[in-house]
Amino acid sequence: MENGAARTVPAVIVAIDGPSGTGKSSTSKAVAAQLGLSYLDTGAQYRAITWWMVSNGIDIGDPTAVAAVAGKPEIVSGTDPSAPTITVDGTDVSGPIRSQEVTSKVSAVSAVPEVRTRITELQRSYAAAAETGIVVEGRDIGTTVLPDADLKIFLTASPEARAARRSGELKGADVQATREALIKRDAADSGRKASPLAKADDAVEVDTTDLTLQQVIECVVTLVEEKRAAG
Ligand SMILES: Nc1ncnc2c1ncn2[C@@H]1O[C@H](COP(=O)(O)OP(=O)(O)OP(=O)(O)O)[C@@H](O)[C@H]1O
Ligand SMILES: Nc1ccn([C@H]2C[C@H](O)[C@@H](COP(=O)(O)O)O2)c(=O)n1
Secondary structure, three states: OOOOOOOOOOOEEEEEEOOOOOOHHHHHHHHHHHHOOEEEEHHHHHHHHHHHHHHOOOOOOOHHHHHHOOOOOOEEEEOOOOOOEEEEOOEEOOOHHHOHHHHHHHHHHHOOHHHHHHHHHHHHHHHHHOOOEEEEEEOOHHHHHOOOOOEEEEEEOOHHHHHHHHHHHOOOOOHHHHHHHHHHHHHHHHHOOOOOOOOOOOOEEEEOOOOOHHHHHHHHHHHHHHHHHHO
16 A cells, blocks of 8 residues: 555445344444444344334234334434444433333234334445444344345354343343243244244354353454455
8 A cells, every 4th residue: 555545444244143142232232343333233123113112002912003003103223332322203212122011022013024124124224324334233134134244143042041141131030031031032033924033044153152252252353354354
C-alpha cells in the first residue's frame, strides 16, 4: 500500500444460530465489539412483536388474528454491540420482552408465517445497512434470512449445561424446570413449518458444553479472521 492509503476491509456478514442458552447473544455481542461490527439480536425482535400482541390483547392462540396485525408495530433495533436497544412504536421494551409471559408465548407468535415475513425483511434491511459488517444471531439466519452470509456458525450445548447457565442468570430458578422449559421451546422452534430452527448445511458447528464463553468468543473471532484472510 502506497503513501499511507487507507486499507478498506470488505463488510463481513456473520450468522450465528442455535437453540436457547447456547451462548448466541453473549458470543455475538463480544465478537461484534471485538471486530468493530454491528450486532443484531433477532430473538429480541420476535419477543418485541410478541410483547406488542400481548399488550394489545391479541389472541396468541389464533394464528389468523396474529397474522392480521403482524404489520402494525414498528420495531427498531439499535445495533451497537456495547449497548443494543429495542423499541416498539418508540417505547423501550428491552425489559418487558424478557418477561416470563413473553418467553412462554414467543414461539407461537414466531411460528406465524406473516410474522416471519415481516421480521425477516426487517432483518435483511439491517444487514444491508451495516457498513463494516454485522453479526446476526437467531434460529434461521444461516438457512433463511441471510443464506449468503460469509460465515455461518451453529452453536450447541447439552440441555444440562444450558439449563445451568440460564438458572445462574435467573437467581434461584429450579434447574430441572428451566431445562424442561428450554427443551419445550426448542421443540416448538425446531418443529414449526415456517423457517424452523436448523443448522445450515454450510454452517460450522461449535459445541460449547465444555467451553468457557471466552473460548467460544476466541473460536468465532478466529473463524471470522480466517474467512476475511481467505476472502
Ligand atoms: N460457554 C459458556 N460457558 C458458560 N456460560 C455461558 C457460555 N456461553 C454463554 N454463557 C452464559 O449462558 C447464559 C445464556 O447465554 P446467551 O444469552 O448468550 O444464550 P443464547 O443462546 O443467546 O440464549 P437465548 O437464545 O435463549 O437468548 C448467559 O448467562 C451467558 O453468560
Ligand atoms: N431468528 C429467530 C430468532 C428467534 N426466534 C424466536 C424463537 C425463540 O424461542 C424466540 C426468542 O428468541 P431468544 O430471545 O430466546 O433468542 O424467538 C425465531 O423464531 N427466529
